[in-house]
Amino acid sequence: MEGPIESVKIDEIHRKHGINTLKLSDGTCLYLPHSMLSICPWHTGDPISQEDFNTWMGNNSYSFALEKAFLLVSLKSRTEKELTDNLRSSHYPEKIIARVMAELLDCGYLNDKQYADQYASSRMNRGYGPYRIRTDLTRKGIDRETIASTLSEQDSEDLLSAAIQSARKIARGKDLSDFGDRNKIKAGLVRRGFGYSVANMAIQALQDE
Numbered sequence: 001m002e003g004p005i006e007s008v009k010i011d012e013i014h015r016k017h018g019i020n021t022l023k024l025s026d027g028t029c030l031y032l033p034h035s036m037l038s039i040c041p042w043h044t045g046d047p048i049s050q051e052d053f054n055t056w057m058g059n060n061s062y063s064f065a066l067e068k069a070f071l072l073v074s075l076k077s078r079t080e081k082e083l084t085d086n087l088r089s090s091h092y093p094e095k096i097i098a099r100v101m102a103e104l105l106d107c108g109y110l111n112d113k114q115y116a117d118q119y120a121s122s123r124m125n126r127g128y129g130p131y132r133i134r135t136d137l138t139r140k141g142i143d144r145e146t147i148a149s150t151l152s153e154q155d156s157e158d159l160l161s162a163a164i165q166s167a168r169k170i171a172r173g174k175d176l177s178d179f180g181d182r183n184k185i186k187a188g189l190v191r192r193g194f195g196y197s198v199a200n201m202a203i204q205a206l207q208d209e
Contacts, residue, residue, distance in 0.1 A: 007049075008025050008028075008047065008048060008049065009024065009025045009045060009046060009047050009048065010023070010025075010043065011023050011024060011025050011044070013043075018033065018034045018090065019031055019091060020032040020033070020034055020037050020040075022042070022048070024048065028050075030048070030050070030053050031091035032057075032091070033061070033064060033065075033068075033090045033091060033092065035068070036061060039060065041056070054093070057093050058093055058095065062099060065087055065090075065096050065097065065100045066100050068086075068087065068090065069083060069101075069104055070104075073109045078115070079110075079112055079140045079141045079142060080105075080110055080112055080141060081140060081141020081142075082140060082141065083110065084097060084101060084141075112142050112143070113146050113150070116137055116142050116146050117150050117153070119136070119140075120133050120151065120154060123136070124154065124158060124159065127165045127166035127192060128162070128192050129159070129163060129192055129193030129194030129198065130159065130193060131193040131194070132191075133193060134151060134193075135193070137150070159194075160198060162194075163189060164206065166192050166194070167185055167188075167189055167199070167202040167205075168206060170188035170189065171185050176203070176206055176207050177207075182203055185199075185203055186200065186203060
């Protein structure tokens with residue numbers, strides 16, 4: 001005759017990087033944002049199941065996730081992907097994250113097009129070209145159509161001005177009359193996201209000064 005089935009219990013609760021890890025007696029772990037620890041009904045030694053924990057998280061985590069999201073967007077502008085990734089790293093349930101994202105989008109706290117426009121303008125003013133900006137925005141989760149729209153709206157004169165600004169910095173200590181040095185400057189501009197034609201025009205502008 002089989003003995004009674006032992007319930008899974010919490011062996012230890014360990015905090016790291018704002019996440020509480022509930023280590024269970026069966027070797028598995030559950031994850032709880034630290035802000036929710038004060039309302040957690042379970043303590044070390046208590047029996048617990050994955051199903052009960054998931055149900056409790058689904059019923060109680062929305063306000064905490066929303067508060068965290070508002071805090072994050074108040075500190076700096078973020079893309080939808082950046083905010084989603086941050087909430088996921090805090091182990092909020094996917095359904096809760098979806099509700100939070102919908103709330104922030106409805107309230108206008110998230111706008112990937114606006115973010116892309118501001119980011120492109122800022123990076124161009126710092127001497128970066130469209131290819132580098134495209135790569136950065138893609139990494140931040142902005143879709144291709146939005147990126148294309150943003151870059152198409154950039155003024156060609158501003159683009160050349162940014163390239164000349166970068167070329168001037170790269171050209172320090174180099175001889176513009178030397179073919180090898182000019183190629184080094186061009187390579188530097190390409191690494192910063194400018195196309196070859198714009199790079200050539202920027203170098204020519206420096207030679208004409």
